[in-house]
Amino acid sequence: MNANTFGSLLRLTTFGESHGPAIGGVLDGCPAGLPLSEADLQQGLDRRRPGQGGLASTARDEPDRARILSGVFEGVTTGTPIAFVIENTDQRSRDYSAIKDIFRPGHADYTYQAKYGVRDYRGGGRASARETAARVAGGEVARLILARGGVKVYSYTTEMGDVPAQCMDPLNAHTRPFYAPDDYVVDIWTDRVELVRSEGDSIGGVVCVTATGMPAGLGEPVFDKLDARLAYALMGVGAVKGVEIGAGFSAARNYGSKNNDPITPRGFASNRAGGMLGGISSGQDIVVRAAVKPIPSVAKEQLTTTTSGEETTVRVGGRHDACAIPRINPVLEAMVCLTLADFWLLSGRRI
Amino acid sequence: MNANTFGSLLRLTTFGESHGPAIGGVLDGCPAGLPLSEADLQQGLDRRRPGQGGLASTARDEPDRARILSGVFEGVTTGTPIAFVIENTDQRSRDYSAIKDIFRPGHADYTYQAKYGVRDYRGGGRASARETAARVAGGEVARLILARGGVKVYSYTTEMGDVPAQCMDPLNAHTRPFYAPDDYVVDIWTDRVELVRSEGDSIGGVVCVTATGMPAGLGEPVFDKLDARLAYALMGVGAVKGVEIGAGFSAARNYGSKNNDPITPRGFASNRAGGMLGGISSGQDIVVRAAVKPIPSVAKEQLTTTTSGEETTVRVGGRHDACAIPRINPVLEAMVCLTLADFWLLSGRRI
Amino acid sequence: MNANTFGSLLRLTTFGESHGPAIGGVLDGCPAGLPLSEADLQQGLDRRRPGQGGLASTARDEPDRARILSGVFEGVTTGTPIAFVIENTDQRSRDYSAIKDIFRPGHADYTYQAKYGVRDYRGGGRASARETAARVAGGEVARLILARGGVKVYSYTTEMGDVPAQCMDPLNAHTRPFYAPDDYVVDIWTDRVELVRSEGDSIGGVVCVTATGMPAGLGEPVFDKLDARLAYALMGVGAVKGVEIGAGFSAARNYGSKNNDPITPRGFASNRAGGMLGGISSGQDIVVRAAVKPIPSVAKEQLTTTTSGEETTVRVGGRHDACAIPRINPVLEAMVCLTLADFWLLSGRRI
């Protein structure tokens, strides 16, 4: 059982509630000898922080500074656990007292109450997306491990609301709003988000995470297939409701003769498999997609009950994003980085 | 690391190659006092065996009799590991010698070779779907554990090829060919499969697995969310390329105000979340879907290489199914049963 | 693999180096609803802190205040990870620069260098006994879990140097210097420690940890026997070189007819088994003993080499204890508490 720990040889344990003193994590199993500083973690945190998404993003301005407490000596990892803490400086607990006795629809209020009997209702507590900052910090270390082996992980948004992009330039998506994979879709998505926000509503989207430079041979059949662990990694992010590998659901609508990737002396002739066969990487690019649900916090009135079971309605106002994209992108990348770096180490490869 | 072991408190370890002496499994963590016989395992195995799928299914007739070696005394489980073995009686190794030196497209031949350096090429070896028989046997024990708590798991096929069903009567799907959820689609799917088979090709489909009678409170945030573990479970089945929870990818195309399930004093007013929020079961039905790729073994000529890298073509004839559905359905059910029974025990519930 | 994480359902991950910014831990799996405050953790830390052992103890005065960062809301655990941090306020790195290029005999300098290639040489870094403060803090939570079930864990010292105690009043040992189990031995041990310290040397001893109020039925055969997990727990404390359950090594010198504990209608007539049979608790008191080696840091001159392999000598002066007892006692208790509380939860018992 892992619960708040992710990984086998490279294990990230996260902790913290949205409005508690701090959030953070402990990354165990990072090889010794990797140059690492707080600035490395900050890169990912800055990409995930509020305000990055332009209109889609919350107004809450949390600095999100990770302080490294252990595992690094003279600028280099020592092989011991790397602990880091991010203080919750902008807590504003008062914003949330109104929802103390209400189950917000689409949130985990009801189920946390059912499971634990008590619950930190402030800003979602542990179920807040704020927890993912610790994943991003840990994921940046995994990214550095992979970089040593020539593996590069990036993401791009293929859909927002129900507006797909053309994905003509995915490698530079991180330079555009919403991690848009082409220039043309940016304005359309901006308009879409503005409209939705003005209506007090929210939208979702689809994010593709890709890894290049992968060696063949990573993955552990039968249950710890590379596909299975990636699905576990991405579906463990709160807003994700679907995961696809390679052709995904469209593979289910294809013929076997067309879905198979032909093998040639120069390598595979296509990559409908998404970079893995039988749970083991094939040396092609890893391609996974995650369906991101619309943020459940909407200003529109919603039907719900109080914690004591009485009918009521709720409007979740305040400083909420209209879409989890693009702030969720670094989180999804982090989960892929952590998964791939774990398999990298499991394969006996070093850094 | 788990590799060939699945689960936390209820752990199934499977072993065996398609054409080795036997396949089987060890189920550890089953509570004592559960009535269990070989006939219980056989129920699942019979549903998974060749010939069940009518036209879709292979001609290979493997009896698949599970023999229990341990963990049961006087008809009742004792709390010790339940080992079971299924002998491989119909091996016919000669059928496979032709593909010894070839990488079959869409199969794991290439990646197993890359990872392990050696490979049991007979019938796919460990990567054969035959391995899933052990999952089914173990899953039947999990099903009995869940039954004690009033949880029932069943599946139905929502799509074959690109032909969707109407899903008017999913509860009785197991009584129809292809686990069809309504009577009308059966003939259409039968024709579809016949045509594809006659063309030497194959198709895939989508299977929905549902659990009724679920208590609220199962699941372990943040990484071991119920959603995450179900995705891991289903994506760990060879042919699965996508997994959705509840509304899945369509949630990504919806508005927050519409995707949230309203809460009423009588319970949730809808189940777009698929029975879980924040990684914890809500007490509603669990709803997960798996995209099943078309079987890669097709009689049509495929471009590939020999193991020494020379260009060649291959036709994979023989006793292959034209679609993994319906034989994959009991496997997907088994994976859901194992996952839910594991969380059942993790919650401290007894049988 | 666990490395810096201990436990199955109740999992303590510790982090931190002796002279890094902080040490601490994350305790995952603690049930919700347990009243908990920083004062609870402090109780154990205060018992472990320097100065508790009278003459045996180091002069370094570290406040060791644990700050809880998560998992507690309104004074009660929420079921989410409990993270705590203990800042390293009294670091004095200058004390240790002299040993930067030397392998101290009996310490982990050589092996950390061999394993990791780099090493935080300040005060032993991760291998410092200071790390155990985090175990004590986590162990106090486990102690509270056990207390809910009526289980009480305490320790007493049965030997110091080679001077055994009479163990006439072990329950009150925590009120005496050295956790002495009778009044008579205190002066003798005090003299012994004074003498050894004056000679620039150190001694070890034997500590017995006992649990009362145990239910029968805890433990998980065959590999996770209660005995095995306790041995793992105690041998994982740096200074421990031997572990015994019940009669221990003396059982090996006894007859079967005399070593067996007779069973009577009133219960077991003796407890040579130490409270467990076949890896499962019998309902009797748990009795385990740990052999604690003399502290390797001695002021006497020791033969060693530099990190580049040249012969040299070293005197490890400074603020070191002359004996790990009594500061190790709360650590050993913590490890037993964590082990028993883990099995408590594994048995499906609640708090």
Add this chain to the structure above:
Amino acid sequence: MNANTFGSLLRLTTFGESHGPAIGGVLDGCPAGLPLSEADLQQGLDRRRPGQGGLASTARDEPDRARILSGVFEGVTTGTPIAFVIENTDQRSRDYSAIKDIFRPGHADYTYQAKYGVRDYRGGGRASARETAARVAGGEVARLILARGGVKVYSYTTEMGDVPAQCMDPLNAHTRPFYAPDDYVVDIWTDRVELVRSEGDSIGGVVCVTATGMPAGLGEPVFDKLDARLAYALMGVGAVKGVEIGAGFSAARNYGSKNNDPITPRGFASNRAGGMLGGISSGQDIVVRAAVKPIPSVAKEQLTTTTSGEETTVRVGGRHDACAIPRINPVLEAMVCLTLADFWLLSGRRI
């Protein structure tokens, strides 16, 4: 949680009861490319089988033939799980019906009943020493992995009853009765065992397991120290009540200045640490000792109760050993082999 599974990357799961259909195991994580046959497993099983110990040993003659079911193809491991089964051919259940309703002192009858509510009373069921045959079979594979790296594991008996040996020739102990480490003690131990057996009693002893050819750097601080994992491994063998590393309990009675192993340019000048420091191997020989309790099955009359709580007496006659030594020696070696091979793989070393 592991229960019936041992190890991290190299994982042995065992199953089976003394008088069920079969016992066996599944070894997962063995690297591909290792030549392996059933004869390799048989070597260990033959050393463990009844009759090896001369007078000390039971008359039961179980062939103990391991059949490999998977994981080996054309004489070489494939990286997939290696399952093996040992049929229980000589069951004689009738011998045990007399003890069906009695708790045998020193056995696990009482605690299994307390934990599981049901119990296979035939010959101890799962708690029978027979289970260890599966450990020996799995351990032989681990031994072959270690042999590839030049590591050799052997054992010798240092004490039987309370008669110590001189340990002049431990390397050849396996060629002598009782794994005696010198010629002189053989006759004395033989007389001792004969006498004890004639009295209807039993004795225990102490076994030392040693590994030569170890590299420095194996082990995973802080909880998975090499010492901790070895203690866990050995204390998980039913009859073991104490474990020592290196000087063990005698270290607790020594001075720090004398207990430290001096380091010289030629290596360590002594090995009181038993081959590890700070939980990491030092490159010296691994030295661990296990205290083996006298076999609880004695023909002398013992006080006990029936399962319904009535006072009674029991004589456990039949085909029992008078001492677990030497049959336990291969089991202890197996546990050390499995532990070291696991750390070998965890270090990223290959075979």
